[in-house]
Amino acid sequence: xxxxxxxxxxxxxxxxxxxxxxxxxxxxxxxxxxxxxxxxxxxxxxxxxxxxxxxxxxxxxxxxxxxxxxxxxxxxxxxxxxxxxxxxxxxxxxxxxxxxxxxxxxxxxxxxxxxxxxxxxxxxxxxxxxxxxxxxxxxxxxxxxxxx
Numbered sequence: 037x038x039x040x041x042x043x044x045x046x047x048x049x050x051x052x053x054x055x056x057x058x059x060x061x062x063x064x065x066x067x068x069x070x071x072x073x074x075x076x077x078x079x080x081x082x083x084x085x086x087x088x089x090x091x092x093x094x095x096x097x098x099x100x101x102x103x104x105x106x107x108x109x110x111x112x113x114x115x116x117x118x119x120x121x122x123x124x125x126x127x128x129x130x131x132x133x134x135x136x137x138x139x140x141x142x143x144x145x146x147x148x149x150x151x152x153x154x155x156x157x158x159x160x161x162x163x164x165x166x167x168x169x170x171x172x173x174x175x176x177x178x179x180x181x182x183x184x
Contacts, residue, residue, distance in 0.1 A: 037067065037068075038067070038068035039065055039066070039067060039068065040065070040066045040067075040068055040071050041063055041064075041065055041066075042063060042064050042065075042066065043061060043062070043063040044062070044063075046059065046060065046061045046062070047059075047060055048060075048159070049156075056158060056159075056160050057158075057159040057160060058156045058157060058158055058159060059156070059157045059159055060154055060155070060156050061154070061155045061156075061157070062152070062153070062154045062155075063152070063153050063154075063155070064150050064151060064152045064153070065150070065151040065152075065153070066150060070148075074150070077139060078136060078139065079091050081132065081135040081136060081139060082132055084108065084128060084131055084132070085100055085103055085104055088100045088103075088104075092109070093109070094109070095109040095110075108128065
């Protein structure tokens, strides 16, 4: 049994009461045999045209050009991160994320659940010197600073 771990969401959170900083990393776990099906389903759900049941990355390939717009393809080709979704996000991004959440909920109702995990690392307790040679430590520090 092979398992794929998909990690996409990460952000920093500061506890307002004590100033402790945390890195939150969200991931979900898929069995290898389900991976292609789920990823293809999520891609297909990017299309907001009710008459279409597929997603075409390039507008020129879309068979529903008469009921579609190139601007919609451009909007829907962007990355979606739930941490960035706000009322100011485009209606397309909000709708796609709603469709994705409903997809996960419906899979769960059919006993085809997808396992999620959110890991919180207390950055105040992280001692970077415990992670190897000096050069490796500097590279890790630069990576952390580029994330935040």
